[in-house]
Amino acid sequence: MSTNKPLPTPTEISAPYWNGLKAGRLTIPQCKSCGHWVFFPRRHCDKCWSQDLAWKEVKGTGTLYTYTLTRVPTLPDFADEMPQKMAVVELDEGVRINTTLIGVDESEIKVDMRVKPVFDTVSADGTTLLRFTAAGKDMAERIDSTPAALAAAAEAAASAAEVADRRQVRFDDEAAMKSLVSEAYSAWSNQIVVDQALIDEFAKLSGDDYWIHTDPERARKQSPFGGTIAHGALVQVLQSRLRIPLDYEVVGFNNMVNYGSDRLRFPAPVPAGSRIHARTRVKAVEKLPKGMQLTMEIVTHVVGSERPSVINDLVILYM
């Protein structure tokens, strides 16, 4: 499971459908007796009751049968997808599929419009959901919505938007360096999703596989947070993936040494599936015989949450 969004659990009968999607193919059972296409997948033909069915690959083109825009999340986990464009698509083979539309504006959606499939990989194990977009859209047939891919895209966008005219501050100019000290935080970084797959990876790596991190079933029943939460240390290291926009740049140094952390606190949990972001401020600057020491307070929050999940006072020495 890659987020707390419910994902399909293939059954013996439906597994070929889900495996097909993973491979970027839409397959539908067809009745060998009467030619009727059968969907959802089941053991018998719903027209002639024959049990002689065969999986066939189809193009996936069709028309929009009906749709609705949901503006209130159907589950809290879908709050990041509002409005959801929930749709019923009628394939050219005549079967109807419940799905979501992507890559189209609300104003472009019309009943009976032609649509084509988009294979959307949503978790690290390759689980793929079938979405649709307008037939005329120039959109990749396969997209990757895994957290890792989304994080990479957000990172690229963040660095592209990085301010080109940042104030340059010489590391050995004590007054200028001290002028960076501020109570005010920077703007927020890009956002990334901390999903169960990532938490499981970290549990493996660190050996900390306590159930509150790794057992969603048990955590749903017994955890005070109603589900699994990320390790504090995981959220801390994820700061490397968060690009915080700064309006200054320290220059002129030969070497920059990371001395570690003066203070590391985990005041609030990060439930699995949460989106996090970070911001920072310069907390202290001190001139030492070896060089200029800068303490940066980096705070990571669950998006929308007042209380930080990680407070990290990072100590850097410029020499």
Ligand SMILES: [Zn+2]
């Ligand atoms: Zn039949």
